Amino acid sequence: MADKGYLPKEKIKEFVEALGKDATVFAPCLEGDTIIFRQYTPDKEISLDRPANTPPKGAIYPQCETLLSFEFKKEADNPQKMDVELKVNTDFPKAVVFGGRPCDARGFTVIDRVFIDTDTADPYYKKRRENTTIVTKCCNGPVAGCFCVGVGGGPAVTEGSDVVMTEVDGGYYLEAVTDKGKAVMSLPMIQDGASYEAKAKAANEKATAAVRNPFPEGADKISAELFDSGDFWGNVIEKCLSCGACTFLCPTCYCFNITDEQAITTGDRIRSWDSCMFQHFTLETSGHNPRPAKHKRFRNRVGHKFYYYPEKYDGAIACTGCGRCIRYCPVSVDISEIVGYLRDPKADPKAWAAKKEDAKN
């Protein structure tokens, strides 16, 4: 099987439908002026023009899913006694994530370390991840907010993808990254790609050079002193609404809640995305809450991605620089600006407030 190919633009639909022959395809679909990852059906319009508003995270880690179902059953010879029967279904269809970006694909690798590389692996995520082929579109260049190169990524980085496609000459140069990806290359509409390789390489280099790096001194450990400063966090997050948009749109955020739903004698135990930006996330029954104030919650969010997670996983950063939390935060909280500041050992927490005042005037 070839590991290089070329796909003319007009064959995209045909390609996606071929991918969907024995799999569910998730693709970025245009809805009004937003682009959202949806389960593809022929009536939908795929858009690869810019990164989607949502990441494709839900394809492998659905926003809501059933962990188990239960049924109460009366014992035939003892009407006083109720038995419980439990059922688990991990019989998921094959899937393809088509048209995500390199930061989206890397997002899955962040979740993999937590959900798969552990002695208590998550069977639902693991099964879906194994069942899914990831066909990623490299970026022609950044959009506002992007900073992938500052966190070890880039517009053509292949980590997490099975196939990467680069826009060249009215079509896409395709390269298989894994064996799963090689299987995709054997589809009939894929043409020989070798002659496009050099052009694709040049396009990717150009795109990479165009992405800003908010941490030019390297993605090293942040200043512990500043990290511990309540003043600093109070200032940077004053305007936050605790809406959780940043976490729900993030390709790497994976926190969840588990709840039971019951109808008479049957019910489901459901897992759904949660957000560390919500006050009830850590609220204990006694009323005690280790992170009652939003600056403590935000500090945990930034700390998790840039400090705690790297400490646990050999320096890997749990942010892929997709920029969504910056683009879509209703009050424009900018994580790259805040982390950039945290990396500066000479930074003064009080100066942050002054700087912000200046910017206003």
Added chain:
Amino acid sequence: MTGNQNPYLPELATVTKVIEETPNIKSFQVVFNDAEKMKNFTFEPGQVGQLSVFGVGESTFVINSPPTRMEYLQFSVMKAGEVTTALHGIYEGDVIGVRAPLGNWFPYNDMKGKNILFIGGGIGLAPLRTLILYMLDNRADYKDITIIYGSRTPPDLCYKDELKEWEERSDVNLILTVDNEFPGWTKRTGFVPTVLKEEAPKADDTIAITCGPPIMIKFVLEGLAELKFPEENIITTLEARMKCGIGLCGRCNLGHKYICKDGPVFSLKQLKELPSDE
């Protein structure tokens, strides 16, 4: 775990006995419905389980029977919110779900040959109970065992039968206290941290293990510092809101450690090295 590949899947278990410990605490003795699993089940003192009332949810409780007594697993539940209230409505013979064992445990091997000081308040005696019973079942391995235990009023003391037993043993020094004078109460009164100061146990060669309400722990830790207990000899178990119990759902972290998986048992020394939310 009980051998389930799926860490979210509870083992079905039948409640064989319900004990009313205090007006708001009940103990549940449970046995897995699968006899083979019950036979092969092992755990360490201090590990916890997630109990399910199907349709209501799951909550975390320490397995407070010791691994040296495996006829059943015992959990004690203080009525607090939804799941704990539902558990209080469970009768003998009812089926619940158990995910266990979860979390780490007391470093009981490192405690061998030492004096042991237990300091507990209210339901906080539950995690200490498993270790106390384990040590009493291996009594020769440990030197002096002292237990300081208190609650608001005498009816609020847990495990009353056992307290009586321990009181009568010559190889256990049990000190009971309640917050205020109470009709018929002839033992000590005063808060646990105050009693600790009055007793002033020696720090030499002694491991202190404490669990109770946050405010009690705070003052107990201060008291132990005054008594010159080194931080590595002070052990406590932490609490946090939990869901998954396996380090995935993200809510119980202290820096990069998860209380559900890396804890709940920590030494004071370990805690001081972690970033806190305070």
